[in-house]
Amino acid sequence: MDNYQLLFSSSSSSSAVPPVFLFGHSFVGGSLPPQFSFHDGPSFGGGFLGLMSTEGGVSEVKDNDHQLDDHRVNPVADESDVKAGKKKGEAKKARRQRFAFQTRSQVDLLDDGYRWRKYGQKAIKNKFPRSYYKCTYQGCNVKKQVQRLLGDEEVVVTTYEGVHSHPIDKPKENFEHILSQMHIYHP
DNA sequence: CGATTTTGACCTGCGC
């Protein structure tokens, strides 16, 4: 998952540098200019995570072959024999838009204003364990995963998936707080 | 006491 590397520009020593997204080479939507502004959006009450991009434009560089199938959502699967198996086979191939960024922080979970419920953790090969979170807002299926960068325990990689469809829960002043702890990471 | 975290099992996709 290192197709995209979003780094926040902000000298570690200096300060007061406006945040800038530096996308590796592919961003959700593929054409939307990455920007990071706080002005209250028309629908998303100031979307930090409710970032732009439209569906279907997700470019993963890898498996975007069978992505344009018209298989929108098809939850109705005949449950013929559901005995020893737990109904998790919803096989949602439709990947939502994703974006990630790195920050330097002591805590894994950034306070981005939304409420998250942890639903899993997995030990990734050669890396630190990755944690999986879901937005607890009813009807909001946004997910995010957090993991530390190998070799640099201080760096946290946060990957968001999906777009929030509800106003943020906390004042956006939090963003500034987040930004204050964001630093560019160069290997 | 309700909401959230922990944790192991289960499922799926991909590479060999």
Next chain:
DNA sequence: GCGCAGGTCAAAATCG
């Protein structure tokens, strides 16, 4: 086709 790696579920435990 099998095995590994990653992602999700859900029951039990924990927290506020």
